[in-house]
Amino acid sequence: ETGVTQSPTHLIKTRGQQVTLRCSSQSGHNTVSWYQQALGQGPQFIFQYYREEENGRGNFPPRFSGLQFPNYSSELNVNALELDDSALYLCASSLNGLGYMNTEAFFGQGTRLTVV
């Protein structure tokens, strides 16, 4: 059973550019969530995908978008990068989305994005 893997591990982008971050979920997990963690703060929920559909979104603008593929891997896309987008982006996979609170999420190591 493989864990959650994210790529790339580190990335430097220029303000205004676009970025795509990737996440492979744990085997058998159909739910992927994305979080943004600024330095010194707790992770903030961006959105969640369950069986290829977005089924929850945090307080992030539309330039943050995502996809989930049939194999349940996922992408996070951020357009028009701003300096404040510099953060650790975390992906978490779990089994079942809506209504399943009695489950645990498995996190990847994250992608460190720096916007200059």
Added chain:
Amino acid sequence: DAKTTQPNSMESNEEEPVHLPCNHSTISGTDYIHWYRQLPSQGPEYVIHGLTSNVNNRMASLAIAEDRKSSTLILHRATLRDAAVYYCIPMEYGNKLVFGAGTILRVKS
């Protein structure tokens, strides 16, 4: 989202028990209480969760107050590897984890 209150930081000696408190007075009756921790330079890691009764697993124990307005994560013998930020998270419908600031646990050798 249920609000949580945790100490900013705590310190423990190695090999001693650690009790990490969390207040969640606005928790709803169906919210599970989850605990995650985040070691330096890593993603969060699941520790334990429960609904009403106390729970034990290989990592820790979770003691939940009878009124469910508070809980305590218990590490029975702290090791240096347990130094991390510990997050208490009432899990609401929708399987969304809402992280607060957490408690920074420092373990002294």
